[in-house]
Amino acid sequence: MISSPLLYLLALVFLASFVSFIEQKSKLKIFKFVPAVVMIYIFSMVLASLNVFEQNEDINAVYENTKKYLLPAMLFLMLLQVDIRDFFKLGKSLLIAYSLAVFSIVFGFIAVSWAFSFDADMAGAFGALSGSWTGGMANMVAVGTALGVSQEAFGYALIVDSVNYTIWMMFLLFLTPFAHYFNAFTASHEQMAKLEAIECIAALGKKRYLLLIFLSALVSIGVNFLAYSGFEILNYTTTTVILATVLGILGSFTRLKTINGSSSAGSAMLYMLIALIGSKALFENFSGVGVYVFGGFCILVIHTLIMVAGAKVFKLDLFSIAVASLSNIGGVASASILAATYNRALVGVGVLMAVMGFIIGTFVGLAVGNILIWLAK
Template sequence: MLKKAAAFLLFLMSFTVFSQNLTIDNIESKQQSFNAKVTIDSIAFTGFDLKIKVNDSFASIENIKNIQKSFLANGDFKFDIKNSEASISYKGDEVYSTVKPLLLFELSNTPKKGFSDVIYEFTEVNFYNGEQTITILPKKQKIKKTIIHPKPFFSSDKVVFGILMLLLGFVFYTEASKNAGWKKFYKYVPALLICYLLPAILSSFGIISDKYSEAYFIASRFLLPAALVLMTLSIDLKGVFNLGPKALIMFFTGTVGIIIGGPLAILLISIFSPETVGGAGPDAVWRGLSTLAGSWIGGGANQAAMLEIFEYSQDKYGAMVLVDIVVANLWMAILLFGIGKSKKIDKKLNADTSAIERLKERVSAFTDKIKRNPTLTELMIILALAFGGVSLAHFGAGAITDFLGQFAIVKNDDGALSFLGSSFFWMITIATAFGIMLSYTKAKNYEGAGASKIGSIFIYILVASIGMKMDLGKVLENPGLLAVGLVWMAIHAGLLILVAKLIRAPYFFLAVGSQANVGGAASAPIVASAFHPSLTSVGVLLAVFGYVVGTYGAILCTVLMEIASKTVVP
């Protein structure tokens, strides 16, 4: 009796307190056939009538599987599938009371193509509790996109890693070649850029794919922190601080460029295509662009915060992710290309590079002084320090995020301090701090045995794995939104160039200040180390600033974009 009363109370409360979420789980499958789980939460029921339609000409619902066993044992479960629509009904005597998601059944689906973006739609949703009926309105549904990724020619990580290493070996071999053609080529095109583009080309042609590989995860979670330890092992921290305020000025200039670039891009694109930057409610484009602002000022945690805060439509979010990947990676490629011409750029900017050159000379002099042919013991100790630091970074990151996760201000994805709950943020911070700490000990002498060179190897592997994430074939897949992203990034770049010219800042500060915003901790050290290994820590420190100001800056940018979008006449 008490159980029935509680169930009835939950049912009544569901009208006023709870938001019932009938959800089809998001799937990223490596197989052409897949099952999509259908769940319900915050409700009490004895039966239901559902109609589900699949809005995709290349996909159809084939069967209903893994039905809740108690439905079959305690009631009458029926389903009928016609073309692209399934009608499912259940009637029983037992009351199901749930707050957490309860699995109802799974939809079996096999797209007719090798891959597909499959979107399901509930056309009828009625749940019953005895004589009571609750109809879940469309606005309370959470329909998520199901993505089937095309299988590449090589899907084994063992093979993919070998391919990436072969590509890196090819680049370094040709760069060192005495062949006149290669010498001329690398005179204008940095080797680092080619290390990035070659995997992107293979990914674009379906030979390899980041969707089937853990290469980026391994490189970013293991090799990146190891590289940071080794490349800050011999850091001249005093020399870094002596670089002056220009690094911070260029970083915050980049931040301002993103903040004002968003609304200006909306206004400019609206002149030619107002529908591209329009939309209403959860589909409003400015809401989606808020996620780009979060990503391009802070990083993934800030991007997720913007998605939660401004509640952009989930089924349209994929298009924003695509713009993020394409534009950010194109911009990184441009920055890397500029490194090969940094002296000419510095000359045009009338830049004062003396502080940077002094730091590079001081570090190089120290390296030459202690340089030696490393022994096996020294190499093992270098790797022990590197991966010991990785272990410490992951352990510390886990402990800190577990502790901070108790606080609502961090736990809340909508909060401006949600980045403090990111284990990646703390992993990068701790690894860098560990390397700096070692620089005050005798461990810094391992630089003479090649510590930073090993760190550079790890960085290049990371670059290649990032290149895998770039699909050049998708560059023009969504031209309208892509145009918004490109205009936005152009404003960011233009402001950086203007300020660099005014304060005579070297290209190094421009590139790293920009990438610390747009690329974050994963790529800012890459750009910095391309100038000189001793400058890696500058990229890391600026990227940390990006995490701190990311959410605040993105919120301000989004408010301005909302204002700009309201001036657009569709």
């Protein structure tokens, strides 16, 4: 049993690094269905369930402090190389499709929450999940932490995210060959003209990790100091999350955007956060996960109906609504893959839509999460 807070952190760092290394270096097909972040969470949860980590005062303290400072640092780095101006370079139909996707997902969460009469735990879990389904995993962690979601409830959300996302992506890829039938149904004109791929993440030059870590640490300390000094938006964690997000967005308009390596450093911090959260979860608390997964499917059904109806009204093609959907529910990688199945020249569209999620996901997730918690009262 690990009782030292230093060994506790080292064990989690090793776990996150090892799983990430295996994902990058191996060609294991399992990572196509179970992402590295989910693997890290599961293994961390297994270690916690086997009582490898002693739940003493020192470990609990280092857990809280690490998460408190690592979260805003990660958000700042993940947003630093995103330029919101690129998103508006998309065509009108793609902007409508993206807006429709966000609206339908938000509506689905609220409708299912009301229909299922969520209790506080389920409301918190689906609030965190809404951050992921309108943004990404980083947004999910930010929203879940800001809403004070328990480790068990966050685990439910992570499982729902993984299961539903995997099936949804396979379904959208399956529909690709039938695009012309759908486009005939919606009377949509050909909208898949080649678009120039817009580079959203700096990929040239030396990766300046030390500078990025220094900047992210400065931001993390700064936002925590402001929250501690009495400047609060809803609560302490929400304050740090929002401030770090705003600073990341503002930084993307400056020369900080050209510093290479922020995406890699931010991803490393995300993996560590997932390992931390998993280390506080236990297997015996996951007996009711089926209800959560079913709730996730119901949200997808509502999302689908609204997207199809919107496509008919606005004459949108299957590519537009499918990529808009997956860019929210999946993220950059999956949206790019789906876009490439239609036309490789359209990969940039998937990237831009998914990148937009990093910007709005935290704000949308916080709004939806607070609505769900209010409905649960």
